[in-house]
Amino acid sequence: MPVGRRRSTALAAAVATAAALGATALATVGATTASAAEVPLKDYELTWGIKETYRNYVATFAKGSFTPADGATQAAGNGAFTFVDGTGTYESTGHTVDLAFGGSLAIESTAHRFALTLSDVRFDSKDAEITADVTRDGTTQDDVPLATVAVTREMKDMATTLTEEAAEVFGSAGYKGAAGDPLTVARKTPPAPGPTPSTDAPTTEPSTTPSPTATQTQPEDPEPTATETTSTAPGPSVTATASTGSSPSATAPATAAPAKGEIADGTLGWGVKESFRTYVVDGHAKGRVTVSGGATQAAGNGAFTFKDATGTYDTDADTLTASFQGAVNFKGHETNGTYGLDLTLSNLKATLDGGTGTLTADVNSLGTRTRGVVLADLKAKSADLTARNDVITVDGVAATLTAASEQVFGNYRAGTALDAVDLSVALSEDAQLPDGDGTTGGSGASGGSGTTGGTGGASGSTTGGTGSTIGGTGTTTGGSIGGGSLASTGADIPGPALGTAAGVAVAVGAGAVFAARRRRTQA
Known part of the structure; x- marks a missing residue:
């Protein structure tokens, strides 16, 4: 060095x-x-x-x-x-x-x-x-x-x-x-x-108004411009961005869906855990991530989007149950064609009731399939499920690993913070879901020849490995x-x-x- x-x-x-x-x-x-x-x-x-x-x-x-x-x-x-x-x-x-x-x-x-x-x-x-x-x-x-x-x-x-x-x-x-x-x-x-x-x-x-003498020595602190700050310019709330109608008003149109009924469509964005994806692709697992069944993954080994939601909603009771199509497979630790890690998550289902709920999935690990495993407890920022232009959007839902899924990911323990969940569901056939979910690459795989990760050795290497128990890289x-x-x-x-x-x-x-x-x- x-x-x-x-x-x-x-x-x-x-x-x-x-x-x-x-x-x-x-x-x-x-x-x-x-x-x-x-x-x-x-x-x-x-x-x-x-x-x-x-x-x-x-x-x-x-x-x-x-x-x-x-x-x-x-x-x-x-x-x-x-x-x-x-x-x-x-x-x-x-x-x-x-x-x-x-x-x-x-x-x-x-x-x-x-x-x-x-x-x-x-x-x-x-x-x-x-x-x-x-x-x-x-x-x-x-x-x-x-x-x-x-x-x-x-x-x-x-x-x-x-x-x-x-x-x-x-x-x-x-x-x-x-x-x-x-x-x-x-x-x-x-x-x-x-x-x-x-x-x-x-x-x-x-x-507040400095004297002429103070003006020479006390630098002013003007409001930051767009080039001076990481904050975005003032604009509509996350919920309001789901509105795609011609009117800028957030008020639902006259043809709004009823307060409760069947979900017509929807997407779920979730990355499982950023550090787990890194471990699989760039870490000791030296593996790959593959999406299928209509699911997509964002570029750069990013988060996943599951689509074609079905289920029910009730905006008066602030309840939602939505199931999504698509699957994601994590594969790694290959030795002579045999994988020590071969994990598939499919049939994801999210429920919310008054701002809290669960995220479940069918889990196939090394050929053994278990249906309806509760992967995470969910907690939304607000209990309110308000529809805008027949779309309910709930972003940044906190997800916490459950005891039932400790065996799914191995090193993580109950209470570990997973990636946040983003939900958008359409309440009518002609409702427009928000664009720009950040996913690209279709159903391809994220391969990994990276060297980040590893188990070190007697030489004292401190090569990194799997994810942390809390938080993300950010x-x-x-x-x-x-x-x-x-x-x-x-x-x-x-x-x-x-x-x-x-x-x-x-x-x-x-x-x-x-x-x-x-x-x-x-x-």
Whole structure:
């Protein structure tokens, strides 16, 4: 592994020195340099799970453990890690932040004989990367780049891509260029409202309309544009998008279906579990996923769509029972033409009653078929089943693995979060189901020669494996700013940094300049 870049750790001392100088000394620098000011930041947290499949591999196949220390924590259910006490700077010219975090994470497996520790985790939005010091066998490599980051102004759920160095650290060549878990950087304690004095805020609350002096030093925080945020523009609700009539009104047409009756058609979107699909295709199973019977799969080993729904509904009672056509087969662990994994799910059926319900399927595992296995408990965001233009749409239904299906997927336990379920059912023959279910590729198969996954070995490989017990990898699309900048126009401090930076800027006055930028050298 190439030796990483070592950055100076003198930031805290530099910030303290700048604060001690006070506004009087800083004013001598001159207001003309204010545009290049670096505002100190502190009290930030960084949350990142590395990669969900890697966490599950360590906890299952490798029989290993994650041990956060020095203030770092891990979310319940083998979740993501949070590093604390983030300090650094906001640079107002390029609108970038550079933050270093406290806490360490030890990763160890006695079964596969590896042990490593991550510490001094850093996020630099200018370089758009996460780095960490990596200690193995008593040797520490500084500032190893673990992932590149699709930086957004909000610094929330930013998509990450694992580096070649991360693939070496975590023991899987397949991790190079693979999607990591989303990254969030946020201030732990937002500035308290009101004029309460503190070391981080002016002695009086800044006016909504800054004075001419404050205007020179306190960057504005305009509403983000579409290119500055991952959020979509305001629009109709998910339910309203099912409407395809010529009128923009969400009111049902005069020919609306009755409050209860037979379902005419419908689709069910479900990915089973993203980490399970990855395990089969790109992981240790080295297998493939095949859809049939009218089911489709989204590109890139994505989620499945089952079609041709039949069943009943009652919008007054908020009940729904729908069965769907199509099947999906997971096959892997092949030895001399015999598969250790050969699992088919078909005849999926979803029921909802007051916002809760179940998802069942016929399960054929290695030639043994069991009908009506309750795969998941369902919980919708709302109990209401309102029809729009004779279509009921219920998206983002939480699905949780049941005890009855523990044997279906092997390593998962009851209570594990599965992929969310999306339902759309037509109540009349001429009702138009929403388009754009995201599926492509017809009834083809997702093959897999990828190397992600595996069981490691005596050499200490930490190759990833099957999925985690909670959550998903998560990605954020759109909103990334080229070059790592957190804002593309204006003098915008990123939203999470605004409270701290604005307070400091007002406190030090028009000529305040913090020259505490760490110098970087090549190790």
